[in-house]
Amino acid sequence: MQGKSESRMYDELLVMIESGEIKPRGQMPSEHELVQQFGVPRLTVRKAYEQLESRGYVNSVKGKGRFVKEASKQVKLHLSTGESFTEKMLAAGYNLRTEVFKAEMGEDVFKISRLRVLDGEPIAIHTSYINRSLFPKIEIEGSRITSVFAYYQSCGYTTFSNGKSVLSVQFPSTDEQERLNCSAVVPLIKLSGSTMDAGSGELLERTEILYRGDKFTYELDH
Incomplete structure (x- = not known):
């Protein structure tokens, strides 16, 4: 009772x-x-x-x-893994800072995890699992990558397409709470997907993105 x-x-x-x-x-x-x-x-x-x-x-x-508390301004976000988060946020007039906090080699992929800070507030964690076979210098250059799409473009990949995307909700781990400056009860919107080169169809990366559910309003394609 x-x-x-x-x-x-x-x-x-x-x-x-x-x-x-x-x-x-x-x-x-x-x-x-x-x-x-x-x-x-x-x-x-x-x-x-x-x-x-x-x-x-x-x-x-x-x-x-x-x-x-005053309600924080909601960030409007179109949920798509085939577009650059950096470009979308800068085009909307936000001050975006990206911090790489993990960069490590896997068997077939190079994993990069980045914290997105918008107007001084941490709002998302982006993790990319990049196809090592397509980027021979990734081990040297990976820790400096803040915009993965800009990196692909510098390597000659200019148009992208999406694989299947999966949207889910989870609550933050202790580490995620610390990085995103949120409590355990703030829901995180998880977007899992993949990005391919539109010309060849080759898989460039798999992605896992965690957005703070209290900071965004979301737009989906019909």
Whole structure:
């Protein structure tokens, strides 16, 4: 029963926020006020607030209370593995920074993992498994690659096509939480796919991209 009470309390507080009853930067009711209003234990209120904080709806200010956070601007993203994420973000006017945090050789592929930071905020992890046989210098050049598509173009591949794409949802590991600066309850949108050279049909890479689910709105082809 206690779990249900926490869920109801969470829902009540979320309605206050999403309905606009309490505006961004506005102060939420104190724990004492909610205990009196809803007749629930203080622990129930506290746990509901902890959920709201972990999901990014409110923040605590020591000695002052809890306040509604301003909604972050949603990034519009067309989900396609055949286009450059870098080009899409720069064309939309964002300040994009890419950090390579893993570059290693596999048996048939070269794995590159990059953190995408948009306007100072980490929002995605891109991992590319590049076909080693097509890029003989990849072991030397791989750790410096921030835009994989730009690298392919420098190697003579100019037009690309997509293989089958799979969209799924997962929650971040401890390492992903740290890199993306998010809590364990923030969903990640995972896009798995592949990219081929449109001319020859050769497989250039397999990709796994993790997008923060609270930072994007997504567009899909019909």
